[in-house]
Amino acid sequence: MEQHPASDVEPERPSAARVYDYYLGGSHNFAVDRAMAEQAIRILPELPGNMRANRAFLRRAVRYMIAQGVRQFLDLGSGIPTVGNVHEVALDEAPDARVVYVDNDPVAVAHSQSILEDVPRATVVQADVTDPDTVLGQARRHLDLDRPVGVLMVALLHFVPESAAPASLIARYRDAVVPGSLLAISHGTADQQGDRGPAMEALYSRSANPLVSRDKATIERFFDGYDLVDPGVVFVPLWRPEPGALPSATPPERTATYAGVGRLR
Amino acid sequence: MTALRDPGQPDSGSLLGRRWAAAIGDTSYVTVSDAQLAQLLQDLVDRLRTAVRAEPPDTAVAEEAGAALVGAHFTGVDALQRSIAMLAAELDREPRPRTATWTVIGAFAAGYTRALRDMTLTEQESIRRADLIARTRTEQALRASDARFRAVFSGAAVAIGIGDVQGALLDVNPALSEMLGYSADELRGRSVLSLVHPDDVADVAAEVYRALAEGGREHVRVEKRFVRRDGEAIWGLLTVSLVPGEDGEPGYVVAVGEDVTDLHRLQTTLRYQAMHDPLTGLPNRVMFSERMDEAFETAADDARLGVLFIDLDGFKIINDTLGHDIGDRLLVMAAERLDRGVSSSGHLVARMGGDEFVVLVEQSGGEGEVTALAEKLLAELCRPCQIDEHLLTVSASIGVVERPISATDRSELMRHVDAALYWAKADGRNQWSLFDSARSEAEAMRYTVSASMPAGLQRREFYLEYQPITDLDDGRLCGLEALVRWRHPYFGAMRPDDFIGIAEDTGLIVPLGRWVLEEACREARSWADLMPDPPFVSVNVAARQAADPALVDEVRAVLEQTGLPPERLQLELTESAAMGPAPIDTLHALSELGCRIAIDDFGTGYSNLAYLRSLPVSSLKLASLFVAGLQPVPGLDGDVDAEIVATLVSLARTLRLTVTAEGVETPTQVERLRALGCHLGQGYLFGTPMAADEVRKLLH
Numbered sequence: 001m002e003q004h005p006a007s008d009v010e011p012e013r014p015s016a017a018r019v020y021d022y023y024l025g026g027s028h029n030f031a032v033d034r035a036m037a038e039q040a041i042r043i044l045p046e047l048p049g050n051m052r053a054n055r056a057f058l059r060r061a062v063r064y065m066i067a068q069g070v071r072q073f074l075d076l077g078s079g080i081p082t083v084g085n086v087h088e089v090a091l092d093e094a095p096d097a098r099v100v101y102v103d104n105d106p107v108a109v110a111h112s113q114s115i116l117e118d119v120p121r122a123t124v125v126q127a128d129v130t131d132p133d134t135v136l137g138q139a140r141r142h143l144d145l146d147r148p149v150g151v152l153m154v155a156l157l158h159f160v161p162e163s164a165a166p167a168s169l170i171a172r173y174r175d176a177v178v179p180g181s182l183l184a185i186s187h188g189t190a191d192q193q194g195d196r197g198p199a200m201e202a203l204y205s206r207s208a209n210p211l212v213s214r215d216k217a218t219i220e221r222f223f224d225g226y227d228l229v230d231p232g233v234v235f236v237p238l239w240r241p242e243p244g245a246l247p248s249a250t251p252p253e254r255t256a257t258y259a260g261v262g263r264l265r
Numbered sequence: 266m267t268a269l270r271d272p273g274q275p276d277s278g279s280l281l282g283r284r285w286a287a288a289i290g291d292t293s294y295v296t297v298s299d300a301q302l303a304q305l306l307q308d309l310v311d312r313l314r315t316a317v318r319a320e321p322p323d324t325a326v327a328e329e330a331g332a333a334l335v336g337a338h339f340t341g342v343d344a345l346q347r348s349i350a351m352l353a354a355e356l357d358r359e360p361r362p363r364t365a366t367w368t369v370i371g372a373f374a375a376g377y378t379r380a381l382r383d384m385t386l387t388e389q390e391s392i393r394r395a396d397l398i399a400r401t402r403t404e405q406a407l408r409a410s411d412a413r414f415r416a417v418f419s420g421a422a423v424a425i426g427i428g429d430v431q432g433a434l435l436d437v438n439p440a441l442s443e444m445l446g447y448s449a450d451e452l453r454g455r456s457v458l459s460l461v462h463p464d465d466v467a468d469v470a471a472e473v474y475r476a477l478a479e480g481g482r483e484h485v486r487v488e489k490r491f492v493r494r495d496g497e498a499i500w501g502l503l504t505v506s507l508v509p510g511e512d513g514e515p516g517y518v519v520a521v522g523e524d525v526t527d528l529h530r531l532q533t534t535l536r537y538q539a540m541h542d543p544l545t546g547l548p549n550r551v552m553f554s555e556r557m558d559e560a561f562e563t564a565a566d567d568a569r570l571g572v573l574f575i576d577l578d579g580f581k582i583i584n585d586t587l588g589h590d591i592g593d594r595l596l597v598m599a600a601e602r603l604d605r606g607v608s609s610s611g612h613l614v615a616r617m618g619g620d621e622f623v624v625l626v627e628q629s630g631g632e633g634e635v636t637a638l639a640e641k642l643l644a645e646l647c648r649p650c651q652i653d654e655h656l657l658t659v660s661a662s663i664g665v666v667e668r669p670i671s672a673t674d675r676s677e678l679m680r681h682v683d684a685a686l687y688w689a690k691a692d693g694r695n696q697w698s699l700f701d702s703a704r705s706e707a708e709a710m711r712y713t714v715s716a717s718m719p720a721g722l723q724r725r726e727f728y729l730e731y732q733p734i735t736d737l738d739d740g741r742l743c744g745l746e747a748l749v750r751w752r753h754p755y756f757g758a759m760r761p762d763d764f765i766g767i768a769e770d771t772g773l774i775v776p777l778g779r780w781v782l783e784e785a786c787r788e789a790r791s792w793a794d795l796m797p798d799p800p801f802v803s804v805n806v807a808a809r810q811a812a813d814p815a816l817v818d819e820v821r822a823v824l825e826q827t828g829l830p831p832e833r834l835q836l837e838l839t840e841s842a843a844m845g846p847a848p849i850d851t852l853h854a855l856s857e858l859g860c861r862i863a864i865d866d867f868g869t870g871y872s873n874l875a876y877l878r879s880l881p882v883s884s885l886k887l888a889s890l891f892v893a894g895l896q897p898v899p900g901l902d903g904d905v906d907a908e909i910v911a912t913l914v915s916l917a918r919t920l921r922l923t924v925t926a927e928g929v930e931t932p933t934q935v936e937r938l939r940a941l942g943c944h945l946g947q948g949y950l951f952g953t954p955m956a957a958d959e960v961r962k963l964l965h
Binding site for chain 2: 018024025026027028029030049051052055056059080082083084088089106107108109110111113114115242243244245246248249
């Protein structure tokens with residue numbers, strides 16, 4: 001019953017959303033976030049690169065979905081949608097698109113709200129993605145679930161441990177949308193990482209938000225009920241690179257991230 | 266961004282844009298495709314060339330170009346370094362003084378830095394604002410939740426107290442203050458145990474401590490007494506919960522509860538009412554039953570138990586004549602006396618209902634102790650009771666059972682004490698009767714016999730034997746006494762002594778007697794076919810038959826049916842049957858029919874000789890007891906019996922009655938009976954009872 005002091009402005013805990021922003025070169029972050037990000041970079045220097053690759057996949061996936069006629073997007077675990085966010089990509093391509101962002105970080109949600117103040121076609125919902133009833137209940141107010149939806153689970157599922165049954169979680173979202181809907185997943189992996197594998201596992205498990213790396217077959221099974229579109233589940237830079245893209249000096253597997261898109265049967 | 270594009274540029278220029286893009290592409294996340302990026306950078310290169318060529322060099326354009334690089338989200342600082350390295354080499358090719366190139370590159374760097382700084386500050390500003398908003402919302406939610414909690418806490422009808430793990434109260438709600446009569450300030454800091462009733466402190470401490478500390482349970486319910494500020498004791502029903510602190514260790518104790526004094530009082534009253542008789546205040550049947558069960562459950566191996574079942578004698582009459590009010594007051598008085606009578610011993614006295622009481626003697630010291638108690642209670646109850654103007658005296662009958670607990674069970678015990686009470690009543694009341702298994706077995710047999718009698722009649726299990734009655738003067742056979750026998754399917758051949766008494770008690774003697782009469786008369790009628798002057802038949806008539814006015818019609822009907830002449834039928838009645846209240850008219854009627862009437866077992870009852878005179882009796886039968894006395898036994902004086910027989914015979918002769926001696930076994934007896942003037946004799950000497958066909962052979 002004692003009042004919590006409202007004076008301490010600096011947050012005492014890092015947030016995954018702000019750390020992600022830092023990796024992307026943004027300044028929507030605090031000292032605790034940067035300290036944590038730098039600590040991770042010391043162990044895995046390619047982390048910012050991986051995050052950029054993830055972000056680029058998100059952009060390509062949204063463009064692909066728009067090209068497939070999808071006009072509604074549900075971005076699960078959207079974080080702080082600053083650079084290259086879904087609504088900018090989508091509305092740039094199709095002005096009639098609608099976007100619902102979902103995150104449980106109150107700061108990320110507050111920030112998203114201020115960004116989206118003047119964007120009536122995009123909205124943000126504060127909810128935990130592992131609570132599909134609440135998420136879908138809120139999303140239904142903005143999206144027409146009788147028409148196809150692009151569901152985005154980019155850099156999300158490796159935060160969901162086995163104990164939270166990721167496959168059945170995915171199935172809950174799958175069962176809420178109609179055939180023709182598309183699902184995009186990108187997911188951290190220890191596949192083909194050689195000596196770096198154990199280091200990554202160690203880093204992931206030490207983190208405040210522990211990460212779970214999964215192999216390719218497991219991630220493919222996440223698309224149960226969906227038809228994987230070409231080229232299937234691949235390392236993230238290899239998923240439908242844009243025409244005219246510059247050749248990269250680093251091999252694709254260095255991203256340690258798989259990506260894929262499926263179409264609901 | 267396409268607006269920046271200059272369509273007039275040669276292809277070699279766009280190559281430069283791609284080179285630049287390749288150099289800085291991996292420094293930052295950019296939102297455009299590689300092709301778009303190359304185009305953007307090509308535009309910038311073209312504009313910077315123009316800026317260098319200008320006189321003086323156009324720093325404004327150069328600054329804009331630097332800012333545009335940030336606009337494309339090249340926020341990684343490597344991007345500036347690599348851009349300058351590439352641009353410096355490229356712009357150096359322009360035919361301009363070096364200072365012009367440096368001026369333009371400096372302006373480009375300044376423009377980039379300024380834009381990056383602006384962007385950083387803006388983003389920091391926006392994320393701080395977002396953080397503040399989120400924080401404010403959280404606090405608002407917290408305040409709202411806190412306010413809701415406060416409202417619940419203050420407004421709750423249930424009492425709530427929050428204490429530390431040492432048991433000191435930290436906060437209390439108004440309901441708790443009101444329940445205990447202390448202000449919230451007075452309660453804060455006080456030990457919870459100081460509010461518990463002194464008798465319950467140890468229990469509360471133990472229960473709560475055990476449940477919360479040792480058992481690991483998070484809740485415990487206690488129903489205990491508390492003391493209000495005004496000293497009144499109240500009952501509180503509390504649920505005590507342990508709330509962990511932020512470190513996971515037990516932090517607070519929360520007690521939620523209510524004053525259940527009224528409920529408790531009601532429960533106590535209800536329980537008392539359920540266990541007690543409202544009239545006398547004694548424990549009732551339910552409580553007796555519970556104590557009895559407890560006694561059986563907790564008994565030591567060698568423990569003995571006694572039960573007294575008490576019933577007031579004649580209570581119904583008092584109730585019916587003086588009214589229920591007097592009856593009730595008498596019951597109250599009897600209850601008080603019983604209670605007083607056993608209170609020192611600690612035995613349970615309960616009212617079972619009506620005028621029945623029961624005493625449970627736990628840890629009995631033996632039969633003697635329990636029967637002594639019964640004796641004492643009888644004496645207590647016998648003293649007269651003064652109720653208003655009535656001085657009432659009641660007695661009681663008490664059934665007593667006493668035995669080792671291990672040798673019995675509840676239902677047997679109650680059955681036996683019930684039987685014992687019945688005996689005390691049957692044996693004349695105002696007494697106790699100890700249960701006796703031999704008596705019980707005899708009664709059980711009586712019951713079996715009486716229960717099987719109707720079926721025995723139906724199945725023709727009864728049959729008759731005949732014993733000769735002989736003239737003492739000439740040894741002639743003058744009559745036969747019909748004796749009933751029962752070939753019982755379970756007990757075998759039974760003599761009349763075994764079942765006639767039972768038949769008289771149950772009333773079955775009436776149909777049995779009718780059958781005997783019919784059978785005997787039919788048989789006697791057949792004797793006339795065998796000889797010219799056939800003997801009479803003598804049939805026993807029980808008191809109960811004699812009391813039935815229908816007997817006369819029955820005899821008449823049987824005589825008519827069988828055709829037996831009335832003078833050849835003798836009816837034998839005992840003294841008590843003949844002297845009973847009803848029979849005189851019946852006997853006269855039977856006599857008028859022409860039947861003989863004999864008094865059986867004469868001399869064993871209390872004969873009213875004056876009355877005997879007026880009865881239409883034709884014969885007396887001397888009990889074999891007297892006849893046995895006519896046989897001198899060495900060392901015994903037989904003369905008294907001889908004189909009695911002489912007197913009886915003389916009496917009979919005076920009344921002109923025939924005398925039959927029973928139980929004649931020796932010629933000596935015959936000699937003396939004849940000398941005394943006795944007419945007829947019956948006994949083993951003349952013949953044992955025999956079957957009907959043997960009689961016929963004898964008469965033939």
